[in-house]
Amino acid sequence: SQTIHQWPATLVQPVGSPLSLECTVEGTSNPNLYWYRQAAGRGLQLLFYSVGIGQISSEVPQNLSASRPQDRQFILSSKKLLLSDSGFYLCAFGRGGSGNTIYFGEGSWLTVV
Amino acid sequence: EDKVVQSPLSLVVHEGDTVTLNCSYEVTNFRSLLWYKQEKKAPTFLFMLTSSGIEKKSGRLSSILDKKELFSILNITATQTGDSAVYLCAVGDAGTALIFGKGTTLSVSS
Numbered sequence: 511s512q513t514i515h516q517w518p519a520t521l522v523q524p525v526g527s528p529l530s531l532e533c534t535v536e537g538t539s540n541p542n543l544y545w546y547r548q549a550a551g552r553g554l555q556l557l558f559y560s561v562g563i564g565q566i567s568s569e570v571p572q573n574l575s576a577s578r579p580q581d582r583q584f585i586l587s588s589k590k591l592l593l594s595d596s597g598f599y600l601c602a603f604g605r606g607g608s609g610n611t612i613y614f615g616e617g618s619w620l621t622v623v
Numbered sequence: 624e625d626k627v628v629q630s631p632l633s634l635v636v637h638e639g640d641t642v643t644l645n646c647s648y649e650v651t652n653f654r655s656l657l658w659y660k661q662e663k664k665a666p667t668f669l670f671m672l673t674s675s676g677i678e679k680k681s682g683r684l685s686s687i688l689d690k691k692e693l694f695s696i697l698n699i700t701a702t703q704t705g706d707s708a709v710y711l712c713a714v715g716d717a718g719t720a721l722i723f724g725k726g727t728t729l730s731v732s733s
Contacts, residue, residue: 542719544720546723552725553711553723553724553725553726554666554711554713554723556720556721556722559719559720561719569720600665600666604719610654610655610657610671610715610719610721611655611657611668611671612721613668614665614666614667615665616664616665617664617665
């Protein structure tokens, strides 16, 4: 079966510190991978998506970046966090042929202080 | 600009009530509409709808799509406290990513 794992689950980081959130998918090959952010009252905002290794599309300008070093690994990074980066980050995967259904990881709560 | 609008934003009902959640959308190259339930953490998939007028049903939950009027409804009958959650509507177009609405927060009191 297909599973997705995301970590860490929670973290508290000072302003200006770096960030690395990691996500891995099992049980499928060449998935589409996504990073979403959920802020209170704003719904799910798409940050990045990837259709293959090394292929990253960014949806919003920001100080975050994403990388896909392996087929089933997706990493969200920042060199210097801002207070506004606080939120709930969700990794997700999908298969292009399945009508756009995507499945989410457990999420990571980031608080920047 | 593509958008997905859900209403109401929040709703409080008593156990046993029936609720209807709404989702309207404006997207080019519509492909599918999806409903998710989000409790404390990650959203979990409920339904995917691609054709008008065909009801999807799972237990007390059901959903239908109207592609002419560009909306969908999610019905929950005989609500239970375990139905308390944020319900998210998302629309897929010809691209690879889903566009999400802001969600409806449902609170079911006992």
